[in-house]
Amino acid sequence: MKNILLPFLFLTLLQGISYSQDVNLYSKENRKQFADYLYCQKDYLRAVNEYEEVPGLAASDTIRFKIGLAYLKMGDYDSASVNFSQIGSNSFFYNDAQAEFFKSQFLSGNYGSLNTENGNYTSVKQLKSFAYLFDYEPLPSKEIFISPFEGNERGKLSDFYDRKTNPPYKSELTAALLSTIIPGLGKIYTKEYSDGIIAFLVTGLMGYIAYTDFKANHKFREWLFTGLTAFFYGGNIYGSAASAQIYNAQVNFRLSSDMKLFLEEKDYFVPDYEFCK
């Protein structure tokens, strides 16, 4: 047994060395395969580095397109735009690259680029409508605004349009005036109910103590509590105006969040690619 084992091991080793494959890890196919793997693992930065090293890159619009997508996923919209714009009109990916280019422009806030002859694409028209909501230009009429959309999307866009044109803002002046009449009422107007009730109770209590001190002729305390009443009364009027501003900021924030969620859900109206099946 012992006499057989050593020659057997030696032969196995010899065979392994003799028939070992001479693998070139840096061949075009291997680099592309590794880059594809990194891309599908969402390791976009290293995927781009690998794709850039693939020989004959200029001839491959697929790789160029995937580099653009990788930059887009990383939030480098300028680099993404550069790569998408390099894909020629005879390419299979041309239409998709155009859609992704305008998506990159939209995400980088360059809404002006959506005014283009290529704006015939539905996705570009849809993004342009959203650009209006992000304060690109004054809003067009509702019919024009929702025209690029179909089905359920129209209802959603109609809602966004209404919330943008008639936001349910609260007036700072009204809030301050209401709190001037009845302490805390301005806060209730801005839907800060518990704050409003507390402000009413505190100001009322301080005022009542000041009143009883005046009646009892307590010289120091009457002015102390009068001062405290004025302190809370003034603070509440000011705070109601500030509360209305914060309420309005909240309205804007919610509209913006809802729109971003909708856009992400629709993936900015560009098609889904199956590169990582």
Next chain:
Amino acid sequence: MSFKMILIFCLWVTVLFSQTDWEKWGKANVSYEMTRDSGQRNYSISGDNAGQIFLKSAVVVYWLFISDVDGDNCPFSPTCSSFFLQSVKETNIIQGTFMFADRFTRDMDIFGRMSHYPIARNKHFYDPPSLYTLDESKIKYISAGVAVNK
């Protein structure tokens, strides 16, 4: 004999290149202490003008003799006294006092806090003066309950 030698060789290689677990899983020096606003206070008497210096002096006296003794009890970040100082610095003494009065009233509201303010790193309610200066451009709205790294 040679079989034993191979086994010993394999064992030797395994021991030689074995993973040094005590290095990989070494103890990390992590602090689990919560940060406190009161621990980052600047007790120096300073200000841009006489009014601010006077105000800072009054607040430092309050910190030394009342707040520090009482403990980290203000539910907000920055604390009410720091809020007052920052408000006056950001606006003026009158507006800053109004902002402080409003904060003081909100401090008494123990019912609506959880549904109103984001949560600062020290687990207090994040409520910076910039929200209340009546300058809309300074308002950075953060949803209630969201953790902020402040």
